[in-house]
Amino acid sequence: MCRDYLRPALLIFASIAIGVVGWSGHVALLPVALGFPVLWSISQTRLIAALVSSGYFLAASRGLPQGVAGFYSSDIWPGLLLWLCSSMSFVIVYAVLWTKNARTRPLRYVLAALIMAIPPFGITGWAHPVTAAGVLVPGWGWWGLGLMTAGLAGLVTRLWPAVAIALTGFWLGSAASWTEPGLPNGWRGIDLEMGASLGRDAGLHRQRDLIATVRGAASDGGRFVALPESALGFWTPTVARLWTSASGDTDATVIAGATVLDATGYDNVLVAIDRKGGGSILYRERMPVPGSMWQPWRSWFGESGGARADFFANPIVSVGASQAAPLICYEQLIVWPILQSMLHDPDLVVAVGNGWWTEGTSIVAIQRAAATAWAKLFAKPLVIAFNT
Structure with a gap:
């Protein structure tokens, strides 16, 4: 019985850790967010997928309650309410589009990522893993965005370990030659x-x-x-x-x-x-x-x-x-x-x-x-x- 709860608990804990580390404010760590689609894909049920999505999003946006309290000079409760409400669109999209069917899962994940990138759901589309494209393949432009989209789709298939290794290779190669964006002349x-x-x-x-x-x-x-x-x-x-x-x-x-x-x-x-x-x-x-x-x-x-x-x-x-x-x-x-x-x-x-x-x-x-x-x-x- 304990083993039945251990795997979901580990997935939720891992999603929280990925949200915290990937969205810590260090640009080099943005690719850590690519762990979210993996956890989403290996969730055993729709409920677990929803909890994994919730853990990731709430961890990534963890500064919101304190920030709202500072903005309005109020206690923490309005910020907590906004924090929870803002997570609903993210969780709903990824929970609804989750599936056990391995053949349609990549398409469903890409669809969810697209929905969270454009209005109306994209209005609260924070912590989008596609943001990491600039760290993995700097300078690739639209080709890099396409590669990242394909990579995200690959991370929700049974071949995700191989895809993860390939993306890690891009990450390490980029880190070895990383420079900050230049300031325009003048x-x-x-x-x-x-x-x-x-x-x-x-x-x-x-x-x-x-x-x-x-x-x-x-x-x-x-x-x-x-x-x-x-x-x-x-x-x-x-x-x-x-x-x-x-x-x-x-x-x-x-x-x-x-x-x-x-x-x-x-x-x-x-x-x-x-x-x-x-x-x-x-x-x-x-x-x-x-x-x-x-x-x-x-x-x-x-x-x-x-x-x-x-x-x-x-x-x-x-x-x-x-x-x-x-x-x-x-x-x-x-x-x-x-x-x-x-x-x-x-x-x-x-x-x-x-x-x-x-x-x-x-x-x-x-x-x-x-x-x-x-x-x-x-x-x-x-x-x-x-x-x-």
């Missing part, structure tokens, strides 16, 4: 440590401090300077005039996060500021954080507020003579925004975030690791700007 990404005050303190003194920071980067050769998400606070005509006038004695273009507010809600955006064109909205976030920012249910009850999701809008933007793929905060944790951008073959990736609320968690490290992996897969330079 670009500077500014990391800040201003905590919760960034974006909330809209005083003149704060704006002048940021302007001084940008000027320092420009004097160091930065022609394009990226500031974190929400760096400028609310994007108003007054803020626009202040930054435009400050750009009069520099050739740098500033790419900074801001919020555009109107009567029905707000947009989380990146603005571009230079002395020639002034200030303008460059990018509107495609997928704000569900729950805390994106709250579509408000409109169902005739209420306003919440961030708008532009989903498949503006996948790339023009910055100078280059095309950039922007990713704001949450977009770095899911799959479809970066892949949609890569369909347009941008010249670089710009990843910004405001992670003050994640203190004590690995969320920001995971965001950086994911952005790095995608940039490496498609051999794109990467600009990162975070506030903590």
Whole structure:
């Protein structure tokens, strides 16, 4: 009888360990997540497959309860509730598509992976194992994504040990020659440590401090300077005039996060500021954080507020003579925004975030690791700007 429970318990424990290690925030460890499809495939029943999926996802997203508590300055219970609710889509998809039939299992797993990569389920499609492609086969682009998809399918067959050995060979070969994505020529990404005050303190003194920071980067050769998400606070005509006038004695273009507010809600955006064109909205976030920012249910009850999701809008933007793929905060944790951008073959990736609320968690490290992996897969330079 004990043996009947031992195997499921070991599978669940292993799935938790894979979630913790694979999504620890170290880019080199992302391929550990490839252990999840193996455990899913060797689960004996649909219930065990659901528990394995739950263990993996909850472990990978373990920083969410503490992060939500920090964001709302509340106790841990709202974060725990959101953590559990967000896991439901992942668990449901992988439980429903699990099968004992070894012949159809690879197709079902690939279908589940596809469903979790695109909306609507892809909205909470964190911890997707396909992210590891940039670590295993950096520079392979779409061919590498295809190889990873084939590898994931192979990991749920009876030949999974041979497939795992082959993928491990790619992993070791990549680790031996690994380099971080390069910084584009003339670009500077500014990391800040201003905590919760960034974006909330809209005083003149704060704006002048940021302007001084940008000027320092420009004097160091930065022609394009990226500031974190929400760096400028609310994007108003007054803020626009202040930054435009400050750009009069520099050739740098500033790419900074801001919020555009109107009567029905707000947009989380990146603005571009230079002395020639002034200030303008460059990018509107495609997928704000569900729950805390994106709250579509408000409109169902005739209420306003919440961030708008532009989903498949503006996948790339023009910055100078280059095309950039922007990713704001949450977009770095899911799959479809970066892949949609890569369909347009941008010249670089710009990843910004405001992670003050994640203190004590690995969320920001995971965001950086994911952005790095995608940039490496498609051999794109990467600009990162975070506030903590």
